[in-house]
Amino acid sequence: MTSYTQTEQTRVRRRLERGSYDRKLVHAIIDEAIVCHVAFVVDGSPRVIPTTILRIEEDVYLHGSPTNRLLNTLAEGAPASIAVTHIDGIVAGRSGFGCSVDYRSVVIFASGEKVEGLEKEPIMDAVIQTVIPGHRVRRPTRQEMEATMILRFPLNEVSAKVRDVGVRDIETDYELDLWAGVIPLKMMAVGVRDDVRLKPGIATPEYASGYRR
Numbered sequence: 001m002t003s004y005t006q007t008e009q010t011r012v013r014r015r016l017e018r019g020s021y022d023r024k025l026v027h028a029i030i031d032e033a034i035v036c037h038v039a040f041v042v043d044g045s046p047r048v049i050p051t052t053i054l055r056i057e058e059d060v061y062l063h064g065s066p067t068n069r070l071l072n073t074l075a076e077g078a079p080a081s082i083a084v085t086h087i088d089g090i091v092a093g094r095s096g097f098g099c100s101v102d103y104r105s106v107v108i109f110a111s112g113e114k115v116e117g118l119e120k121e122p123i124m125d126a127v128i129q130t131v132i133p134g135h136r137v138r139r140p141t142r143q144e145m146e147a148t149m150i151l152r153f154p155l156n157e158v159s160a161k162v163r164d165v166g167v168r169d170i171e172t173d174y175e176l177d178l179w180a181g182v183i184p185l186k187m188m189a190v191g192v193r194d195d196v197r198l199k200p201g202i203a204t205p206e207y208a209s210g211y212r213r
């Protein structure tokens with residue numbers, strides 16, 4: 001199946017031409033992200049928490065300390081909504097109403113389940129390799145793995161939304177003597193700093209000095 005099935009929850013109602021259920025698009029938006037925002041309810045109160053996200057095939061993973069309230073609430077099967085957002089450009093229109101942003105985003109509805117035992121280590125490796133491809137680390141200790149909770153959320157109920165149209169002013173505004181346009185944005189590394197306690201003789205690797213996203 002090339003697309004996710006639309007559900008009552010994931011049916012884009014506003015600006016529905018910007019909505020998409022295309023699997024490849026959803027995957028690409030999630031894979032480009034380091035951070036997601038997870039919404040859930042604790043004791044009747046809404047919470048939104050930013051955290052790291054990883055996708056492997058048709059699941060996404062969140063990880064953290066077992067004392068983490070977000071993970072503990074979600075480990076009990078509480079429903080979550082997970083959002084991933086990229087801002088691709090600032091849209092400067094000829095009116096306040098015409099100012100906007102070009103973006104790509106994904107919204108996921110899912111309940112999580114705990115990942116246990118030997119399955120955990122490859123997922124943590126994948127988190128590192130997704131954020132810093134090529135980075136080598138020592139193996140985690142058993143205590144470190146026990147101090148890491150990992151939750152898996154299936155990608156079933158999911159939607160994407162994309163705005164990539166730039167300026168869309170009302171027709172009469174195009175006659176105004178005002179500048180309008182798009183200021184593209186992207187996330188980029190702006191230099192690398194070696195750790196102050198780096199052992200002498202260890203060179204900065206190319207994957208760090210040339211880091212790109």
Ligand SMILES: Cc1cc2nc3c(=O)[nH]c(=O)nc-3n(C[C@H](O)[C@H](O)[C@H](O)COP(=O)(O)OP(=O)(O)OC[C@H]3O[C@@H](n4cnc5c(N)ncnc54)[C@H](O)[C@@H]3O)c2cc1C
Nearest residue numbers: 009010011012013014085087101103105106107159160161
């Ligand atoms: C960076 C950014 C900035 C934005 N700024 C504004 C703004 O200033 N004002 C504004 O009104 N809207 C803005 N939006 C769009 C906003 O996310 C909503 O899509 C829009 O407000 C409609 O909300 P709604 O509750 O009516 O959505 P509905 O269309 O009722 O939502 C129904 C379902 O559609 C899906 N859906 C809705 N929005 C998204 C989305 N963004 N990504 C993926 N799936 C989605 C979800 O599954 C949701 O449950 C912005 C989006 C992004 C990513």
